[in-house]
Amino acid sequence: MKNFIKGLPKVELHLHIEGTLEPELMFELAQRNKVAIPYSSPQAVRDAYQFHNLQSFLDIYYQGANVLITEQDFFDLTWAYLLRCKADNVIHTEIFFDPQTHTERGIAFKTVIDGITRALEQARTQLDISSQVIMCFLRHLDEDAAFETLAQAMPYRDRIVAVGLDSSELGHPPEKFARVFQAAKKAGFLTVAHAGEEGPAQNILDAIDLLGVSRIDHGVRCVENAELVKQLAESRMPLTVCPLSNTKLKVFEHMGQHNIVDLLETGLCVTINSDDPAYFGGYMTDNFVAVADAHQLTQQQIAQFSLNAIEASFIEQAQKVTMS
Ligand code: ES4
Ligand code: ZN
Secondary structure, eight states: OHHHHHHSOEEEEEEEGGGGOOHHHHHHHHHHHTOOOSOSSHHHHHHTOOOSSHHHHHHHHHHHGGGOOSHHHHHHHHHHHHHHHHHTTEEEEEEEEOHHHHHTTTOOHHHHHHHHHHHHHHHHHHTOOEEEEEEEEETTSOHHHHHHHHHHHGGGGGGOOEEEEESOOTTOOGGGGHHHHHHHHHTTOEEEEEESSSSOHHHHHHHHHHHOOSEEEEOGGGGGOHHHHHHHHHHTOOEEEOHHHHHHTTSSSSGGGOOHHHHHHTTOOEEEOOBSHHHHTOOHHHHHHHHHHHHTOOHHHHHHHHHHHHHHSOSOHHHHHHHO
16 A cells, blocks of 8 residues: 555645754754854754644754744755655645745845745746645734734745735634735735634634635634534635644544544545655655555545645646546
């Protein structure tokens, strides 16, 4: 089954580029940029990755991003991820970046986006991997900061397909960003949002109704509202589910308890994604294998996750036809 999964063409729709920072590269960049990090070795970094909820992860994740300073750093980070994509037969990826994690430290928006998109362009020609970029607002920061970030993104409008919402879900519901999302839509961006990861099913409904999202990131807590599950199935609203993330952050205690297969069988457009693979123990193939092993998936079910991801992607319609 592992070989079938590895060879299956895959599309990734939920990936934080800052979450692909492997401990070895973190060390290399810390040295290169003379940034102090509170670890003695890459192994010590890995040992520190014991999380009990989303916040305990985010604290360590934002700290890790401090080693990213130059355009070349963002290129190296993104290129390393794209080589993993190639090894896993990921043929298209839509990556998130969090500009505020960097601009708050005095790194220019331009430095971040130029490094990321230079790697994505190189992957288009050298690795045959297509891509899109989604800019996320940090929901623990305020509405003004999100508006400022949206203004900074305007010169790069042609490189960013959508805006999203990530970071601490509890205490920061979708309504906090309704006006920013309205402005982003007016400027021509598609929208997505993390919802129903740690927060209630109501956040999924509000992301749809107040933020006008095209996809829900995570969304696994939709099962707490039967009417919502029916609506998601009928509308084929995609859920970008991240199995290893969910078990690492204790959204589910074990992979066997994960509801992704139930959602698939109920007819929802669920997809498998890696979220923050350097922190959660695996890239795309690992996530597929973890679900397939725990739930004894058939090849047909596994392939359906890939078909769903093509359907849910922001690839041009004409390109989708040739992919599927
Ligand atoms: C994230 Cl797993 C997860 N949830 C919310 N925000 C995030 N940012 C990076 N990973
Ligand atoms: Zn995420």
